[in-house]
Amino acid sequence: MKNKKSSGRTVLAHVVLIILAFLCLFFFYILIINATRSHAQLQLGFSALPGSSLVTNFKNVINDPAIPILRGVLNSLIVSGCCAAIVTYFSALTAYGIYAYDFRLKKAAFTFIMAILVMPTQVTALGFLRLITNMGMDDSLLPLIIPSIASPAVFYFMHSYMQSSLPKELIEAARIDGSHEFGTFNRIVLPIMKPAIAVQAIFTFVGSWNNYFIPALVITSKSKQTLPIMIATLRGADYMNFDMGKIYMMITIAIVPIIVIYLLLSKFIVEGVTLGGVKE
Amino acid sequence: MKNENRIKSVSYAKWGYIFILPFFLSYAIFSLIPLADTIRNSFYEYYAFGLKTVGPNWTGLSNYTSLLSSDLPKYAWNTFVMWILGFVPQIIVALVLASWFTDARLKIRGKQFFKVVIYLPNLIMASAFAMLFFALFSNAGPVNSILLRMGVVGEAIRFMESTLGARTLVGLMNFLMWFGNTTIMLMAAIMGINPSIFEAAELDGCTHLQKFFKITLPQIKPLLTYTLITSLIGGLQMFDVPQILTGGKGAPDRTTMTLIMYLNKHLQAKNYGIAGALSVFLFIISAILCWFVFKMNTDSDPDGSKSAAKRAKKGGKAQ
Numbered sequence: 001m002k003n004k005k006s007s008g009r010t011v012l013a014h015v016v017l018i019i020l021a022f023l024c025l026f027f028f029y030i031l032i033i034n035a036t037r038s039h040a041q042l043q044l045g046f047s048a049l050p051g052s053s054l055v056t057n058f059k060n061v062i063n064d065p066a067i068p069i070l071r072g073v074l075n076s077l078i079v080s081g082c083c084a085a086i087v088t089y090f091s092a093l094t095a096y097g098i099y100a101y102d103f104r105l106k107k108a109a110f111t112f113i114m115a116i117l118v119m120p121t122q123v124t125a126l127g128f129l130r131l132i133t134n135m136g137m138d139d140s141l142l143p144l145i146i147p148s149i150a151s152p153a154v155f156y157f158m159h160s161y162m163q164s165s166l167p168k169e170l171i172e173a174a175r176i177d178g179s180h181e182f183g184t185f186n187r188i189v190l191p192i193m194k195p196a197i198a199v200q201a202i203f204t205f206v207g208s209w210n211n212y213f214i215p216a217l218v219i220t221s222k223s224k225q226t227l228p229i230m231i232a233t234l235r236g237a238d239y240m241n242f243d244m245g246k247i248y249m250m251i252t253i254a255i256v257p258i259i260v261i262y263l264l265l266s267k268f269i270v271e272g273v274t275l276g277g278v279k280e
Numbered sequence: 281m282k283n284e285n286r287i288k289s290v291s292y293a294k295w296g297y298i299f300i301l302p303f304f305l306s307y308a309i310f311s312l313i314p315l316a317d318t319i320r321n322s323f324y325e326y327y328a329f330g331l332k333t334v335g336p337n338w339t340g341l342s343n344y345t346s347l348l349s350s351d352l353p354k355y356a357w358n359t360f361v362m363w364i365l366g367f368v369p370q371i372i373v374a375l376v377l378a379s380w381f382t383d384a385r386l387k388i389r390g391k392q393f394f395k396v397v398i399y400l401p402n403l404i405m406a407s408a409f410a411m412l413f414f415a416l417f418s419n420a421g422p423v424n425s426i427l428l429r430m431g432v433v434g435e436a437i438r439f440m441e442s443t444l445g446a447r448t449l450v451g452l453m454n455f456l457m458w459f460g461n462t463t464i465m466l467m468a469a470i471m472g473i474n475p476s477i478f479e480a481a482e483l484d485g486c487t488h489l490q491k492f493f494k495i496t497l498p499q500i501k502p503l504l505t506y507t508l509i510t511s512l513i514g515g516l517q518m519f520d521v522p523q524i525l526t527g528g529k530g531a532p533d534r535t536t537m538t539l540i541m542y543l544n545k546h547l548q549a550k551n552y553g554i555a556g557a558l559s560v561f562l563f564i565i566s567a568i569l570c571w572f573v574f575k576m577n578t579d580s581d582p583d584g585s586k587s588a589a590k591r592a593k594k595g596g597k598a599q
Binding site: 027091100111122128210213216273 | 292293294295296297298299300302304305306309310313314315316321376377386387388389392393394395396398399400401403404405406407408409411414415416420422425426428429459460461464465467468488510513517519523524527528540543544547548552555556559560562563566569570571574577578
């Protein structure tokens, strides 16, 4: 009796999971299939089997002067790569400053960062835009990168990680051996922080790769657009007259790199989600 | 000896300031100065009119009053409705999945596979995902093509031309993007519950439902509240998905226009005064939500038992 009941639950769980997994994968499956079909084939309606226009679509996309997608990929790579490096380094540095040293404003600094932990950047977008225009940084990739030095959430993650994995005796030992404070951070602390840095580098990279609101306001010239802005121009274009194969191909180019990175590192990423975000 | 120690700690304190300087410098320049400037602008008549700029002229609170008499309440309502449409299924599905995944008696095959798959949409570029949905759910798109061929519907459904359809699509996308993330967070919380509580309940003959409602739910309540608040903050920022899906128009009839889409519109049009007032409005809501998050993250004594014990101890001493 009991066995039967629990096997019924198992079946139900599997059915629900399969439906949800199908829902998650189905849209991406159509995307990839449609990216392989020509505009004429797409007009005929949906087919579950791939077409033969993958290369043609790809060539059409990269040769389109109206949307320089390769330039977009490059810009997105630059911004996301720099952000990932800057965010992890400076967040670890800030966390270390507060974790390892005693100074009068230590508690105030920590409290301040915790208070702004989830403050949306959108609320200061107006002042931010005016500021970077005054600084001559409008229509440049720099204002998409430099402000990430202050990333409260990543700081919090790094600080929690230090509390659990960075013994203060180690810092003391380094001092006795004559290590300079910066040297201690760069040569001893950073290597210990590697797992935390790797997780946060991935999340920052992805977040920056997908970021749309601020870049769309900052960037005005075509050659500096990042991928999400280009995707948005697709929507604004005369949609009816657009080659649908090209649209699917562009979306594929924008999201497939992230899917590939994710599948390669999935176990690591899924475990990383809870490393810092969870409250006891 | 004592003196030497003191000198040592003073000389190291300087490094603390040096290490945290870049963060605070960057935050002051790129967030605090813009915040002050945003608030200042909200009190000025300041907008672009064609190629000319009107203002800035001091107008006091008139930007705020004109904003409140605009469609702002409608956009706040839109944002809220679309957030609810995503959040309710998200939290229910996440709770169910998390309790299944952590149930040792339930033998789920390919647990790792399912975890990887449900988390996948969280990493997808929201704007590209919205563009994909726009193409898939268009009147002649693949979804309609499939439904027609299967005979589910007689004619193509015009998803994006009805308020319900467009809002549901936004809610569906938000749900798909976030339920995996929430599941994994809740799983970690459930695994943190002392297993002996469950064992005791099983000995007492608790059913699965009883265990879920009487043990799991109350135990993870702090994390559920945390998820609710952070999701509200995320919902307040809703932009990419409805912006791309509706081409910035909030179609049909601006019923999918969110608060940030409205802000974006004023920023693009260089209506600094109104955009400032709207930003201040959003800032106040965000600050309230931030305060809740702050309380939950820094409170080491959420149920008040520790401070009660302390008080009792103090009282004992005084007597």
